Amino acid sequence: MQKNTEIQFEHLGLIDYKEAWDYQDKLFTSILDLKVQNRQAAPGAQRPTPNYLLFCSHPHVYTLGKSGHEEHLLLNKEGLKEKEATYYKINRGGDITYHGPGQLVGYPILDLENFFTDIHKYLRFLEEAIILTLQEYGIASGRIEGLTGVWLDHEQQQNPRKICAMGVKCSRWVTMHGFAFNVNTDLGYFNNIVPCGISDKQVTSLAKELGHEVPLAEVEEKLLKHLAALFGATVTTATHEEGY
Numbered sequence: 001m002q003k004n005t006e007i008q009f010e011h012l013g014l015i016d017y018k019e020a021w022d023y024q025d026k027l028f029t030s031i032l033d034l035k036v037q038n039r040q041a042a043p044g045a046q047r048p049t050p051n052y053l054l055f056c057s058h059p060h061v062y063t064l065g066k067s068g069h070e071e072h073l074l075l076n077k078e079g080l081k082e083k084e085a086t087y088y089k090i091n092r093g094g095d096i097t098y099h100g101p102g103q104l105v106g107y108p109i110l111d112l113e114n115f116f117t118d119i120h121k122y123l124r125f126l127e128e129a130i131i132l133t134l135q136e137y138g139i140a141s142g143r144i145e146g147l148t149g150v151w152l153d154h155e156q157q158q159n160p161r162k163i164c165a166m167g168v169k170c171s172r173w174v175t176m177h178g179f180a181f182n183v184n185t186d187l188g189y190f191n192n193i194v195p196c197g198i199s200d201k202q203v204t205s206l207a208k209e210l211g212h213e214v215p216l217a218e219v220e221e222k223l224l225k226h227l228a229a230l231f232g233a234t235v236t237t238a239t240h241e242e243g244y
Contacts, residue, residue, distance in 0.1 A: 003114045004048035012056035028176040049111040058099040060085035068095035072194040092177035094167030102184030112173040129226040130164045161204035
């Protein structure tokens with residue numbers, strides 16, 4: 001069966017975390033179901049699997065991955081209410097992180113069998129798209145061995161700062177969850193957690209590094225361009241419908 005390298009892109013805007021998670025899961029499950037059907041179908045009856053990419057931002061929320069530790073959330077229920085934040089335990093890898101307004105969250109729901117079957121390469125491609133986007137703003141960034149995500153001062157590590165966190169789930173080569181790129185993020189909310197379980201390094205944002213806010217749509221356009229190029233994909237844009 002021919003590989004499908006088209007990615008259907010949707011911009012969800014500012015959306016409740018659980019609503020976006022449910023939508024991700026719906027798309028993720030639909031791809032898995034089609035893959036099962038294809039295995040049972042005659043070769044000529046098999047259908048190509050779709051790929052999706054969602055961009056959005058969330059109201060203040062903390063999410064804890066499967067390998068995370070609850071004590072890395074430094075707020076109790078009253079503290080969460082005071083910060084107008086919610087909290088979810090979710091099914092991605094990684095520890096705890098924060099999502100909020102001004103942050104660019106990306107959820108690729110891809111069938112990697114349409115591109116390559118290598119989860120480490122997949123993560124490196126997500127990181128590389130962020131690195132290339134930051135280069136367009138004159139900011140050097142990269143990776144720190146043993147840690148996922150994108151970092152500033154990644155070479156000398158005198159003051160290493162994470163600007164993009166990542167956590168994914170992959171089943172039968174289908175991905176969900178993704179990355180959180182701090183663009184105009186209120187970094188004060190990270191003081192209420194041990195970000196990604198790392199206590200000895202800081203977080204930063206594009207706005208903090210540049211000294212001014214950046215239009216989120218501008219960053220999204222640049223990032224989408226780099227993701228498409230890295231994956232060798234064509235991107236078509238769809239409009240999200242409420243209630244899907």
